[in-house]
Amino acid sequence: MSLVSQPLAGRTALVVGGSSGIGKGIGLELAARGADIIVSSRRSEAGEAAVAELVEASAGRTPSHRFARLDASSLRGVREFTQQLAAERESLDFLVMCQTKASFGGREETREGFEIKLVLHVYSRLLLAADLLPLLRRGERPGTPGGCVLSVLSGGVHSGLADWTDPDLAQTFSLKRAADAAGTYNDLGLQHLADQAGSEDLGFLHASPGFVDSKWGHETRAAFLIKAAQKLFATSIEECGRTMVEAMCDDRFARGFHCVDHHGKPAKTTKAQTPHNVAALQKHLAAVFETAL
Numbered sequence: 001m002s003l004v005s006q007p008l009a010g011r012t013a014l015v016v017g018g019s020s021g022i023g024k025g026i027g028l029e030l031a032a033r034g035a036d037i038i039v040s041s042r043r044s045e046a047g048e049a050a051v052a053e054l055v056e057a058s059a060g061r062t063p064s065h066r067f068a069r070l071d072a073s074s075l076r077g078v079r080e081f082t083q084q085l086a087a088e089r090e091s092l093d094f095l096v097m098c099q100t101k102a103s104f105g106g107r108e109e110t111r112e113g114f115e116i117k118l119v120l121h122v123y124s125r126l127l128l129a130a131d132l133l134p135l136l137r138r139g140e141r142p143g144t145p146g147g148c149v150l151s152v153l154s155g156g157v158h159s160g161l162a163d164w165t166d167p168d169l170a171q172t173f174s175l176k177r178a179a180d181a182a183g184t185y186n187d188l189g190l191q192h193l194a195d196q197a198g199s200e201d202l203g204f205l206h207a208s209p210g211f212v213d214s215k216w217g218h219e220t221r222a223a224f225l226i227k228a229a230q231k232l233f234a235t236s237i238e239e240c241g242r243t244m245v246e247a248m249c250d251d252r253f254a255r256g257f258h259c260v261d262h263h264g265k266p267a268k269t270t271k272a273q274t275p276h277n278v279a280a281l282q283k284h285l286a287a288v289f290e291t292a293l
């Protein structure tokens with residue numbers, strides 16, 4: 001296979017939540033374009049199975065895909081993971097984050113005492129991105145000397161929620177508020193990282209994937225309904241992976257913070273995207289990380 005058909009040859013991507021669903025779809029597309037993938041998730045068996053699929057998708061070369069276990073519900077675990085990665089590697093070209101927990105119940109706390117959806121969708125993602133910035137700055141995606149961060153959640157589709165009286169939803173949790181807060185905090189947190197001196201050549205993307213035939217919700221009591229709806233209406237993980245990778249390589253998103261829709265097109269942030277809220281989220285994150293780490 002020629003280098004032209006492998007435009008990401010020599011690049012490495014860390015895909016957290018890469019053992020199934022959208023993360024796996026993105027990994028398959030990155031691998032088909034020549035990148036090496038570090039697949040991360042909790043379940044080693046599923047992660048190793050995903051690595052085997054990535055090897056198949058890398059026909060014509062000897063790839064260096066591997067599985068690295070991470071339970072992103074522990075912020076201390078995330079910090080240990082990033083320290084280990086920084087000790088092993090000089091650079092990283094793509095950081096993709098898809099870790100998630102589907103639930104339709106009430107507020108649920110991690111062992112470290114934080115709301116699980118905020119941990120998986122926000123705190124662990126912004127800690128991973130912040131800790132790995134030095135590696136990403138030495139990374140490379142086509143067209144820039146720096147790397148790319150992609151958080152797959154709800155870019156452009158959530159409502160803005162920036163209530164700094166209860167930022168961790170300890171008193172005011174609802175599924176809608178958890179979804180809106182997580183989406184808003186991704187926008188604000190990635191904007192903050194993009195604004196840092198030294199981030200000029202990095203792209204920070206918050207994408208909404210659309211409705212995708214993943215494993216999302218398969219462990220809930222609504223699994224039967226979700227699976228039926230996925231069969232009828234959802235896009236495949238491969239199709240979603242292609243769209244997301246196109247966005248990661250799109251010149252329009254090469255620098256700064258961007259929301260991206262499920263077609264890979266630019267999407268709008270919310271009215272909550274203000275410098276005041278960017279700074280307020282940083283204050284909240286500092287308190288969370290000080291407690292956890």
Ligand SMILES: NC(=O)c1ccc[n+]([C@@H]2O[C@H](COP(=O)([O-])OP(=O)(O)OC[C@H]3O[C@@H](n4cnc5c(N)ncnc54)[C@H](OP(=O)(O)O)[C@@H]3O)[C@@H](O)[C@H]2O)c1
Pocket residue numbers: 016017018019020021022023040041042043044046047070071072073098099100101120152153154208209210211212213214215216217
């Ligand atoms: N599917 C959709 O239609 C849809 C729509 C809108 C938004 N999204 C968003 O897209 C993202 C990806 O979702 P998906 O549909 O691909 O879900 P999925 O199929 O359930 O995949 C989730 C991935 O996250 C990993 N994971 C779960 N808990 C983890 C933890 N504590 N630490 C590390 N990894 C963990 C899972 O592997 P392990 O179980 O091995 O840990 C798996 O690889 C999510 O943020 C979701 O909210 C999806």
